[in-house]
Amino acid sequence: MLSGPSGVGKGTVCSVLRQKMPELIYSVSATTRQPRQGEMDGINYFFKSKEQFKDMIARDALLEYAEYVGNFYGTPRDFVERTLASGKDIILEIEVQGALKVKEKFPEGVFIFLLPPSLDELKQRITGRGTETEDLIANRMTVAAEEMNLIRHYDYAVLNDEIDNACRRIQSIVEAEHCRSERYMSEFAQHMQAASEKA
């Protein structure tokens, strides 16, 4: 789970990770917000009308959803569950509130909070996008500051000072998590079984 305040660069980091870690499956979110330039339906998001989105909620087809600055974002449940069942790693890029809802359902997930180098830098990034009004920027800054307090619910905090550094840290986290001793316990049980059968 890759999360973090709006404007921290979750989308950019995910795009670069997609090239560096082709073995990871990327979850595609559904949203009611307008596509930004270059964004494609089914690749960056599933773009939905509010009516379509409400129907997905009613059908319990979303793992989590949240309203954020007037738009809905959600994670289609099907795709995530099928990927996990196949034994592959899946990465979800989700707003802070949505990520915490997924944590209730998958506490064994690995929760990564992407950090801006500073709040000033975050404001510059939100402003620099040039697509939002002044009110919206002020609103986003307030939300972002509140979101920073939620880091205590996350396993990791990854500083997004440079995209390549952030990606290297995330790659290390994925590799380290594969080495968590709990994941080896069942394998060992088999080793021990085989050894005692020989003896």
Add this chain to the structure above:
Amino acid sequence: MLSGPSGVGKGTVCSVLRQKMPELIYSVSATTRQPRQGEMDGINYFFKSKEQFKDMIARDALLEYAEYVGNFYGTPRDFVERTLASGKDIILEIEVQGALKVKEKFPEGVFIFLLPPSLDELKQRITGRGTETEDLIANRMTVAAEEMNLIRHYDYAVLNDEIDNACRRIQSIVEAEHCRSERYMSEFAQHMQAASEKA
């Protein structure tokens, strides 16, 4: 803390890590066992007589010590505490029993268990060393099989299938552990403080 059953290759992995991660400080253990060919006092171990070792125990100068197949191994306390106080990372290569004693004193440490690809492979490595008698080998295999059960006390299990793979996994664990969110919490408190003072 890098540990694992005797013969798994802790020493070799540590030697290669020393080159790949010069920023890590390496703890040097004290031991009463005879130096193997090429081992140097103060580099590989502090080689001590049993009398000298018992004196260190009496002076509480060892962070942990254990008797293992007739020899004593221990970790001089001074060096570890001074390194930690300076804010640097220190790596300890310790037998399984000793590592668990250190865990009682430093539960916040990162405990890595180095795994042989299989118990057969482990036996081949212990035999292949060519420096031990048949009885000693049988003894070591029994101890090693028991030690494998202690993995549940460790945070990570790193497969030593190839030295370079094992080293890469350990490097990832060190980088990931630096991203643990708890380590960032105090930094955030400062960010929030600065932000609220501006507002």
